[in-house]
Amino acid sequence: MASYMSMGEAHRRITEYLNRFTDVVSYQDGTSLKQLLSLSSESPSFLALADALNLFQDANRVIRQADKYSQYAEIVAPLFRAMQSYRVGHFAESYQAFEKSANAFIQEFRNWESAWALEALYVVVYEIRVLAERADRELASNGKTPEKLKAAGSFLMKVFGVLAGKGPKRVGALYVTCQLFKVYFKLGTVHLCRSVIRSIETARIFDFEEFPVRDKVTYMYYTGRLEVLNENFPAADHKLSYALSHCDPQSEANIRMILKYLIPVKLSIGILPKRTLLEKYNLIEYVDIVLAMKRGDLRLLRHALEEHEDRFLRSGVYLVLEKLELQVYQRLVKKIYIIQKQKDPSRAHQIKLEVIVKALKWLEMEMDLDEVECIMSILIYKNLVKGYFAHKSKVAVLSKQDPFPKLNGKPINS
Amino acid sequence: MQIHYIKYLPYIRKEEDASDAMMNQGVTDTITTLDPNSLEHHAVDSSHGQPPSYYAPSTAPESASWTMYGAVNESTGNKTYPTANFSHDQRPDPQSRNNQDGLTMASVSTGSTSGAANLEYANYATTTATYPNNDPYGYGNTAYAGYYGNYQQQPNQSYPQQQPNQSSQTYVQPSQTYGQPAGAYQSTGAPHQPISTFQNTGSYPGPASYSTTYYNPGDYQTSGGYQSGNYNTQTNSWNQGSYPSYGHQHQHQHQHQHQYPNYTTDSNAAYAAQNTPAPPLQYQQDYSKQWTDYYSQTEVTCAPGTENVSSTSAPNLVSPVPVPAPVVANAYSAPNSQQVASTPSIPSSWKPEPGLSELPSVQHSAPINNVHEGYWNQGNQGYQNYHVTPMQPGFQKPMDLNPVSGSFQNQQRPEGPQGPNVQYTASHQVAQNYLPPPPPPPPLMAPQTAVPFDSNRVINKVQIPTNPRISSNIPKNNNASTVGPTKPAYISVSLPNPNDNTSSHAPADSADKPGMLPKSLRGYVERALARCKDERQMAACQNVLKEVITKASSDGTLSTRDWDTEPLFPLPNTDTINNDSTPPSSLMKTRRSPSRRAKSRWEPLPEDKPVEKQSFFTPESVKSTGSIHSIERDKQFSTGKPDNKENKFNNLKFFLSNQKETNKSIFRPAKRQHIGDGKNTPNNNNNNDSSSDSDKEQSLTAYYAGAITLADSPEEKKRRENRSKRFEKNHGNRTTTYNKPKNISPGNLYTRRASVSLLANSNSNDDGASRAVEDIDWDSLTVKGTCQEIEKRYLRLTSAPDPATVRPEEVLEKALVMVQDSQKNYLYKCDQLKSIRQDLTVQRIRNELTVKVYETHARLAIEVGDMSEINQCQSQLRTLYAEGIKGCHMEFSAYNLLSVVLHSNNSRDLLSAMSRLSIEARKDEAVKHALAVRAAVTAGNYVSFFRLYKIAPNLNTCLMDLYVEKMRYAAVKCMTRSYRPTLPVAYVAQVLGFQSTEILNENDNNNTNGLDECTDWLKAHGASIVMDNSGEMMLDAKASMASLFMPEPDDAVSHGDASLAVNDFLTRSLS
Known part of the structure; x- marks a missing residue:
């Protein structure tokens, strides 16, 4: 396409873009501006412009020609360079130029009193992050240090500062925050989220419900994930449930992402999902785990953990799932208790250690008396079993009232 | 100070052998317990902890004089700081050495102040005391500077408090930050009488007063403003001629000064810049004055013993003051000489210090006692003796405090009894302690100093077989340390415009203290001496100066003449090369010194190439290294200022070019020296060999000083231009001049650095294309070791490795x-x-x-x-x-x-x-x-x-x-909650791994052992144990449930392992 473009055509396209840009800004048309700034959309008009720029090397001259262009030269000139580099696949350079343009844009944005350009700012913020990721991939493949995403992180912090004030622009702060989360999670510098979270949750200027739903869901998803890492299950449950309930039911991928963390959290507070849910969102890695919990099947749990270890480790829920073991033990003992009750209700509350050992043996879990005794002790200690253990007779004596208290949404005592 | 610290921190962390927290802690511990002194110090520390307070009170009124002093002090401080930081590692000695080396005039002066502190502490001979103090002072440069200023202006009022405070402060700092130094203290402390004196210091603690005098930002500012104004202009003019970059730097420095209130670190840099111009003479005088003041103060506050000391010291001080340059030199030398004297013994004492943990010091203590008594005497003697020789070195090196000190040491060593040495060590320790606080500025310096420390340690510690090389290194190290990081700082200090300092000082001093030389005269002398590149010149200069001064005093114009404007007499021609040296460079160095030490430190070291070795020896090469360091420092300081980078580059260029020139000429002599050193030094390891070492040091220092001076002075611009030619011609001369017969041992470090600089130069070329440090091919500079010793003590590097x-x-x-x-x-x-x-x-x-x-x-x-x-x-x-x-x-x-x-x-x-x-x-x-x-x-x-x-x-x-205890406790908690009614202790013992159950079956004894152990453990954790009918021990679960607790480990040590406690460490390493 580019090869067929004449110089005149290229010049025409460039001036057309510049005209549109200046018009859009003067009319404060945020939606149109958004389109003009979006690199990664790779729309036909953008591609044509990029080709034109590459053909017509001296776009800066055009910008300088007219005052109405040159007043936005700081934004447009680097933006053109970013487009050119993007078109030829030099993402690191493209990022560099785009960040410059974005900086200038932020300056302008700061001066616009109304928030009409919020949409455009969103695009800039998004482009910054996406471009940085691509640039880092490019840098890494060239054996260089990927550092653009980090740079994007600090740029986004700057944008956050621009938005985090009184006025109509503040509703944009959460979007930037979410983009920051994405950056930090990708970089593995999750601890950096804390400062942003603090300002979102404590600053008076923000009313959380005032933010766009989209951002609220994203925010709750990420903060929920943080709580999972901290093993603060009630908080994680709250946040992820909020995200789930406000998430657009149509975007199944998002729901799946939320469920990926919500399910382990729910499991660890004793709430099991239906199989259909797991199947609907293709979360079958949890199927066996849920089954193991229902059956008290320790072997199945361990097997499931082993099978999906990599996945669980990567998503960070492995340690959470591993702790479900105690609930599986509880279920197993409860089953024994129920069977005993059917046989001999009067002595059902006394469970001999040998019986548990035997049950475990059936599950091919070789554990000796001491170990099982230890586990019973832990179960009692964690209040998963009510009662006491008599060491002399090697018998666990269960309480006659509610010997297996349900968690009911509360985490295991620790 | 705090800021400085912070800056350093990264450095420290970077170091592979990050200082062991345990070490530090241990040191502190030892200090508290072992050294009565240290205890006192601690008290001081508390005051120390109030750095803010320091800043708050400002001695602004006397800002003019203050500034001068402060500048000087600061500069010295900066220089020393780096060393101090590095020395943290455990090498107080190197620091002291550095101080000595670096002790140009400025250092000397600081020494005097420090000396005061010392006096208070241990009644040390004033001179000796000063030495150690010098180091510390250098560390707390700004603070010291402030002190000085206070002293001069308000000698009577502020002095008493300040002095004690200073001493206390310095001490405190060491104890707090540096465990090692503390260790050193211990050694010295135990034997020392000083305890009593220390107590005095304790009483001194007017922390508040300290704070005011010390860091007052206000003072700084004022000083900065005053001095900087003068300075800047001066420096700028100098720079403008040939060195635009310098000018920039100066400006930066100025800025820094202004900023002072805000930036302590920066202020240091700035101070250093200011300081640089100050001539050594001024310092000396100041010192003497201060000393006198101190003494008087000490008398008031100090114990009787101290009083005596002070009195003696006072005379000494006084004498130097009245006397012209030579006298001053003597005074300086006196401290130096003490040091020197100590130096012979130093090795031993040093060793303990470095080893803080290891073996500090019996020797120290013993010497200390002796020192006290003999101190003054020695000092006096030393003075006389020194006057002749030391004076020259001092003057020659006026620019370089270090060289002077080095020379002093040498001289002193022969004369000085060990007693002084002891004091010295004590002082060294102090210095070390001090160093830690200052660390920020010195980073670059530090590495170098560290190296020296190592060498010192090695030497000191007889236990470890010392490599001949190492021993040789000792002098080298000192030199290197001074040269590298310290030197720049020193340079800056010493070099500081003599004019400004002198002028400002002169009025205040003269007014305050009769019998003192006018400050302006000092400045004049400094200026005159600053021009001198080497010792010969210095000596010649001194002679001329003597004549001038005696003449002036005879016709009564001594105090009336405007020395600031007095034209300098033409330099006596001893050596063409020597003549070249001028003071101005100090400014540049100071600027640079603050920045980038870390980098330099981590940078790969230069390889030993024959050529490089040659370069090592050359003084100029040393210079060049110093310059690099300084550049680095500048960068650091500069951060925050846009201009810095440019300056840096310029500086680098400058240095490089200089180095190149010098290197060319110097190489040959260096080579000779090197060879000689390599083979001769091996036997020098012993402390007694100090003479040779000291000589080396002197020569090195002289070189450095010369190099340093070369950098900035306007006069030097021309010289530099012509230098390359000169060098070619002067090769022979230089070798002779620079290398004294004994000086042969060049610091390998220096050489390396020089080589680095050479490389850099080669890259940049004379054309002036400035090359950033980053552009140097560090890979090609990686060190290749030559040491054949299998055993070697660890010392954290504070400079380029040798x-x-x-x-x-x-x-x-x-x-x-x-x-x-x-x-x-x-x-x-x-x-x-x-x-x-x-x-x-x-x-x-x-x-x-x-x-x-x-x-x-x-x-x-x-x-x-x-x-x-x-x-x-x-x-x-x-x-x-x-x-x-x-x-x-x-x-x-x-x-x-x-x-x-x-x-x-x-x-x-x-x-x-x-x-x-x-x-x-x-x-x-x-x-x-x-x-x-x-x-x-x-x-x-x-x-x-x-x-x-x-x-x-x-x-x-x-x-x-390491996790067993936690696990057991959690387990027992769980058990008491879940078991009823009781649980046999034997079961607990078995399950919780008390002794092995397998053995239990085979051997009843072991079983019972495990049982007993378990029982004891349970009891210790609050469990209630009962006997059942059969006499078996049972854990009463319910009763224990509420009573369980985690006992504080009785052997708890902050670093988590009692076996690494300092006391233990010391005793063990001795064995």
Whole structure:
């Protein structure tokens, strides 16, 4: 396409873009501006412009020609360079130029009193992050240090500062925050989220419900994930449930992402999902785990953990799932208790250690008396079993009232 | 100060052998307990802790004089600071040395102040006292400066408080920050009478007053404003001519000064700049004045003993003051001489210091006592003697405080009794202590100093076979230390425009203290001397100065004449080369000094090429290194200021070009020296050999000074231009002048640095194309060791490594075997391994030997539970394994996993550690075991944990050991909650791994042992134990439930391992 473009055509396209840009800004048309700034959309008009720029090397001259262009030269000139580099696949350079343009844009944005350009700012913020990721991939493949995403992180912090004030622009702060989360999670510098979270949750200027739903869901998803890492299950449950309930039911991928963390959290507070849910969102890695919990099947749990270890480790829920073991033990003992009750209700509350050992043996879990005794002790200690253990007779004596208290949404005592 | 510190921190951390927290702590501990002095110091410390207060009160009124002094002091301080920081590592001695070396006039002056402090403390001979103090002073440069200023202006009022305060402050700082220094203290402290004196200091503690005088930002500002104004203009004019870059720097400095209130560090830099111009003479005078003041103060506050001292010191001081330049030199020398005297003994004393942990010092203590008595006497004698010789060096090197000190030492050594030495050591320690606080500025310097320390240590410690090279290094080190980082600082200090300082000082001093030389005269003398490049010139200059001054005094114009405007007499021509040296350079150096030490430190070292070696010897080369450092410093300081970079570059260029020129000419002489050193030095290791060392030092210092001076002075511009030619012609002369017969031993460090600079120059070329430090091909500069000693003490590098003290790979292999076969304790091995690691790092050796060393160290550390070393080794091993170097990867993966599980237990760390495990790794026995342990810990499964504990492969047991207590406690808590009514203790003992159950079956004794142990443990944790009918011990679960508690470990040590406690450490290392 580019090869067929004449110089005149290229010049025409460039001036057309510049005209549109200046018009859009003067009319404060945020939606149109958004389109003009979006690199990664790779729309036909953008591609044509990029080709034109590459053909017509001296776009800066055009910008300088007219005052109405040159007043936005700081934004447009680097933006053109970013487009050119993007078109030829030099993402690191493209990022560099785009960040410059974005900086200038932020300056302008700061001066616009109304928030009409919020949409455009969103695009800039998004482009910054996406471009940085691509640039880092490019840098890494060239054996260089990927550092653009980090740079994007600090740029986004700057944008956050621009938005985090009184006025109509503040509703944009959460979007930037979410983009920051994405950056930090990708970089593995999750601890950096804390400062942003603090300002979102404590600053008076923000009313959380005032933010766009989209951002609220994203925010709750990420903060929920943080709580999972901290093993603060009630908080994680709250946040992820909020995200789930406000998430657009149509975007199944998002729901799946939320469920990926919500399910382990729910499991660890004793709430099991239906199989259909797991199947609907293709979360079958949890199927066996849920089954193991229902059956008290320790072997199945361990097997499931082993099978999906990599996945669980990567998503960070492995340690959470591993702790479900105690609930599986509880279920197993409860089953024994129920069977005993059917046989001999009067002595059902006394469970001999040998019986548990035997049950475990059936599950091919070789554990000796001491170990099982230890586990019973832990179960009692964690209040998963009510009662006491008599060491002399090697018998666990269960309480006659509610010997297996349900968690009911509360985490295991620790 | 705090800011400085912070800046340093990264540095410290970077260092592979990060200073051991334990060491520091230990030091402090020792200080408190061992040294009465230290105790006092602590008290002081409390005051010290009030740095803000310092700043708050400003002595602004006297700002003019203050500024001068402060500038000088600061500059010195800066210089010393770096050393101090590095010295933290445990090498107080090097610091002191540096101080000595660097003790140009400025340092001397500081010395005097410090001396006052010392006097108070231990009644040390004033001179000796000053020396040690000097170092410390240098550290707290600004503070000192402030003191000085106060002293001068308000000698009477502020002095008493200030003096004590200063002493206390300095002391305090050391104790707090530097454990090592403390160690040194201990040694000295124990024997010392000083205790009483120290107590005095304790009483002194007018922390508040301290604070005011010390850091007052206000003072600084004022001083900055005053001085800077003058300075800047002066410097600018100088710079403008040939060195635009300099001008920039100056400006920067000025800015810094202005900023002072805000930036302490910056202020230092600025101060240094200001200081640079100040001539040595001024300092001396000031010192003397101060001293007198101090003394008077000390008399008031101090113990009777101190009073005496002070009185004596006062006279000394006074005498120097009235006397013209020579006199001053004497005064200076006196302190120096004391030091020198001490230096012979120093090695021993030093050793203790470096070894703080190791063996500080009986020697110290003994000497100290002696010192007290003999101090003054010696000092006096030394003065006389020194006057002749020391004076010259001092003057010659006016620019370089260090050289002077070095020369002094030399002279003193022969004369000075050991007693003085002792004092010296004490002072050194102090200095060390001080150093820590100042650290920020000195970073660059520090590395160098560290090296010297090492050498000193080696020398000092007879125990360790000293390498001839090492011994030779000692002098070198000193030189190097001074030259490298310190020198720049010093230079700046000493060099500081004599004019400004002198002028400002002169009025105040003259007014305040009769009999003193007018400040302006001092400035004049400084200026005159500053021009001198080498000792010969200095001597000649001094003679001329004497004439001038005597003439002036005879016709009564001494105090009336405007010395500031008095034209300088033409330089007597001793050496063309020497003539070139001018003071101005100091400014540049100071600027630079603050920045980039870290970088330099970490940069690969230059290789030993024949050419490079030659360069080593050349004084100029030294200079060049100094310049680089300074540049680096500048960068650091500059941060925040846009202009800095440019300046840096310019400076670099400048230096490089200078270096180049100098190097060319110098190389030949250097070579000769080098050879001589290499072979001659071996025997010099003993302390008694100090003379040769000191000579070397002197020569080196002289060189440095000359080099330093060269940098900035306007006069030098022309000289520089012509230099290359001169050098070619002057080769012979230079060698003779620079290299004194005994001076032959050049600092290898210097050479290296020089070589680096050379390289840089070669890159940049004379055309002036400035090359950033980053552009230098550091790879080509990597050190190649030549040391053949198998055993070597670890000293954290504070400067570029000296190839002569670095062991090549084959020697390191032997060293590793030696350590592995050694029957000595962990502390010894740790020390040795760290030195091996250091040598590997310095030579950039990364192969299987490296892995082996780290593995060996990690295993040893695991055995004794030294977590900090474990972590260091682990992180190194991780990168080494990642590079594909073979080793016991699996074994250490397991250790790594266990460390995370048992000690940090951060779920994110754990997840990443687990996800990093490869499939093969998961099949490995050790890794499997570690994973099982992890599972047991997360589940709280104590039975499984203790079973795994018993079957742990490799050293997994040792790591688990560290978690046993926690696990047992959690288990018992769980048991008391879940068991009813009772639980046999025997079962608890068995399940919780008290002794092994297997043995129980075979041997009843062991069983009961385990039972008893368990019973004791349970009791210690508040469990209630009852006897059942059969007489069996039972744990009463219900009763115990509420009474369980985790007792404070009675052997708790902050660093987590009682076996590493300092006291223990010291005694063990002695054995």
